[in-house]
Amino acid sequence: MDNKQEINSKADIRIAPMIDWTDRHCRYFLRQISPNVMLYTEMITCGALLHGDIDRHLRFNDEEHPIALQLGGSNPSDLAKCTELANQYGYDEINLNCGCPSDRVQSGAFGACLMKTPEKVLECLSAMRSATDKPVTLKCRIGVDEFDDYEFLKEFIATTAESGCDTFIIHARKAWLKGLSPKQNREIPPLRYDVVHQLKQDFPALKFLINGGIQTLPQMEEQLALTDGIMIGREAYQNPYILADIERQIYSSANILSREEIALKMIDYARGQYENYGTPVKSITRHILGLYQGQKGAKIWRRTLSEAHKVAEDHFTLIQDALDNMHSKKAQSCIAA
Numbered sequence: 001m002d003n004k005q006e007i008n009s010k011a012d013i014r015i016a017p018m019i020d021w022t023d024r025h026c027r028y029f030l031r032q033i034s035p036n037v038m039l040y041t042e043m044i045t046c047g048a049l050l051h052g053d054i055d056r057h058l059r060f061n062d063e064e065h066p067i068a069l070q071l072g073g074s075n076p077s078d079l080a081k082c083t084e085l086a087n088q089y090g091y092d093e094i095n096l097n098c099g100c101p102s103d104r105v106q107s108g109a110f111g112a113c114l115m116k117t118p119e120k121v122l123e124c125l126s127a128m129r130s131a132t133d134k135p136v137t138l139k140c141r142i143g144v145d146e147f148d149d150y151e152f153l154k155e156f157i158a159t160t161a162e163s164g165c166d167t168f169i170i171h172a173r174k175a176w177l178k179g180l181s182p183k184q185n186r187e188i189p190p191l192r193y194d195v196v197h198q199l200k201q202d203f204p205a206l207k208f209l210i211n212g213g214i215q216t217l218p219q220m221e222e223q224l225a226l227t228d229g230i231m232i233g234r235e236a237y238q239n240p241y242i243l244a245d246i247e248r249q250i251y252s253s254a255n256i257l258s259r260e261e262i263a264l265k266m267i268d269y270a271r272g273q274y275e276n277y278g279t280p281v282k283s284i285t286r287h288i289l290g291l292y293q294g295q296k297g298a299k300i301w302r303r304t305l306s307e308a309h310k311v312a313e314d315h316f317t318l319i320q321d322a323l324d325n326m327h328s329k330k331a332q333s334c335i336a337a
């Protein structure tokens with residue numbers, strides 16, 4: 001078996017949890033492009049689940065499997081209850097967020113600030129594991145604030161792995177909890193892939209997936225060879241058809257749908273969502289703006305779909321309008337007012 005085949009046969013590629021982006025419509029869309037990647041929900045807090053509309057937060061389309069629910073919280077008993085809910089809804093994995101640096105999350109004492117209290121994370125993961133047979137995984141940074149040396153991270157992994165959690169998704173940059181916005185915290189702290197590679201060396205029995213700044217096929221293949229898997233965030237959202245390249249080149253898949261076939265599937269999906277749930281078309285079209293990224297006509301596609309707020313909520317053929325406009329190169333002309 002050559003090196004490439006070896007990588008491909010075990011390729012574990014996941015699409016990152018992204019608040020406001022990876023909702024069920026986005027995930028359905030990404031799944032049409034890639035049958036093989038694992039999908040994650042946005043982070044859903046225990047508070048939202050235990051005191052809010054559970055079905056609105058947890059409902060997903062069958063086609064989305066394999067799918068992980070990412071939870072935000074720090075109360076072991078609440079996390080266990082939410083894990084039970086995840087079981088009822090049929091999620092394939094439950095993930096604990098220890099990487100989000102937002103103020104809202106810090107005031108709830110979860111997300112990245114949890115990295116400062118590994119014993120607490122151990123309790124949380126143990127409670128979650130006791131509530132499910134499905135894998136419980138952890139997503140974290142390589143450090144937080146002044147807790148950023150390798151020994152700290154190593155200790156954090158060793159402690160939290162005592163829960164039995166054996167899969168860690170590491171965003172390979174530290175987070176600053178004060179002074180940087182969440183967006184800056186995804187850009188300013190330098191990427192340290194070497195730290196994740198070192199973790200794999202030090203804990204060979206654990207699984208480490210690497211995340212942060214992975215955008216190209218060569219980068220993906222390089223990281224797949226050095227780690228147990230990769231997680232892709234912004235690139236998958238902004239340039240979603242890269243998932244077709246992943247299918248073709250990494251999974252050697254046949255029958256990859258064209259951009260147009262995917263667009264047509266999204267019309268049917270939008271119709272079904274409107275008829276079953278009253279979902280306005282704009283809730284769906286906002287996630288597919290990047291489908292033609294880098295292609296001729298991409299601007300027209302994007303511009304037509306961006307008019308979604310001006311059309312009736314059930315105007316799911318807006319997606320067809322965008323295709324027609326691209327084909328005829330007459331932007332705007334077919335949008336029903």
Ligand SMILES: Cc1cc2nc3c(=O)[nH]c(=O)nc-3n(C[C@H](O)[C@H](O)[C@H](O)COP(=O)(O)O)c2cc1C
Pocket residue numbers: 016017018019020021042043070097099100139171186211212213214231232233234235
């Ligand atoms: C809009 C947005 C929302 C995000 N929301 C979450 C989240 O809910 N949970 C989480 O663990 N990370 C979240 N992240 C971080 C991503 O999961 C990922 O770790 C980060 O974007 C780095 O990966 P990338 O460089 O491939 O984008 C978010 C990122 C973005 C851009």
